[in-house]
Amino acid sequence: MRLYTEMKETVVRRLTTFPKVAMILGSGLGYLTEQFEEPLAIDYREIPGFPTATVEGHSGRLVFGTFQGLPVVAMEGRFHFYEGHRIEDVSSPIYLFKELGVSNLLITNASGGINRSFSPGDIVAVTDIINFGFRNPLRGENDRRYGPRFPDMSEIIDFAWLKVLKSRLEKAKIDLKEGTYCWTLGPSYETPAEIRAFEFFGADLVGMSTVPEVIAARHCGIKLLVLSCVTNMASGILKEKLTHADVVKTANRIRPKFTAVVQHAVESIKETEQ
Template identity: 65%
Template sequence: MLNYFQIASSMIRDIGMKPKIALILGSGLGYLTCEFQNSTAVYYSQIPGFPASTVQGHSGRFIFGNFHGIPSVAMEGRFHFYEGHEIRDVVSPIYLFKEMGIERLLITNASGGINKTYSPGEIVAIRDIINLGFRNPLRGPNEEKFGVRFPDMSSVVDLEWLARLRERLCRDGHELKEGTYIWTLGPSYESPSEIKSFEFLGADMVGMSTVPELIAANHCRMKTLALSCVTNMASGILKEKLSHDDVVRTANRIRHRFSDIVGKALEVLKEIDDE
């Protein structure tokens, strides 16, 4: 098992900055780090024993810098179970962030829309999750320094942070929809019949990430916000074939809108912390 404390201490010492917030950037969303000031990159490959990201649109590095006036660290590329990683490796960044002393986490992803009121390019806040992957990163011996053996999952995101962001966007004349995200193992996209069953279960979006990270963050008692870019409608909702290239193209098409929402999420966070 990785020594998260040792890696975190070494990174903070070498970078010369202690982040207050961490961001996990999904497929095609790594452009947000272009807005970091005084940034420094640390590639996953530079960290002994750390997993590697293998997916297009995931560059595989940490970016440290100031983002909207907050010392931050972002992951350009996450780890997915379908890449062959162990489930503990998928969430290793969460425990690394915790050892850095980070208490706030903003997760982004690209998802397929199941809710027929959604449209490609829409940004939806995740309010709840369904773990259809049936993999739990907390399986095995519990590390008490991170959290309890049986963590409560009634609120997987920080509802105050979400409510304040929604109010802020509403004042600016924009609506922020909320929905339930269902996690599937991938890497194949879902069949139309599977999507129908997910809709019956109450899912609004489907994707191949995020749920393990939210479980681990909740275990660590981190306050989390999760934003999903609906890059395509799920299989059977529309007749178009699905491809990862389309996911990345849509994420890039709405980059200014997504960047604006993430920026407002950080501004709201500063207001909450200053109160």
């Protein structure tokens, strides 16, 4: 785990304030950093041992600043196992956040809707996960400085945080659905038969990210909230072909709504600590 310390040493030389909240911004969602006050961007390539993002819609940098009155850091672009990264590289930002003293992590992603009551443009709070990627970033020797050998996964998110967020959104008349997210390796989209199988197993959403980071966050004890933007219905649910361009297009279409939800999510942190 020495590498995480080296990553931290490189980053802190540029910081004047340490972040309290971290955000991972998925496909087409990097625009949220435009809301940061006094932003400071560090390209992933400047951080030793840090992977690089290769997917369209993922710019590949850490952006520090103040958001909704709290010091934050955001990943503009995440890492996916399908890009050729090692599974431990996919989760490495979580341990960098831990080294920086982050206590709350907000993960966003773009997903395909399996639940037939969902529609493109819906925002869903992920309350559970299914690991159909069959990969675990904790494989190998455990470093007890970060967490236990066998972390509990019975509650993957901080439900107290979600409760406050739901209350705020209800007052703001913003709909937030809840569901279970299924991780697949990608990069090909799923087949209709696979989607039917995932639906049988209880999945409401499907995507190619997030689960490794969730496992790592649970391992090192960072409070977690996951918000998913349904950018398309999964294969076979509707008679439409799937393209990444449509994913980014839908994410851009709901910018105001998603920005408002994320703002409320960060503001909710203050209430959970009172």
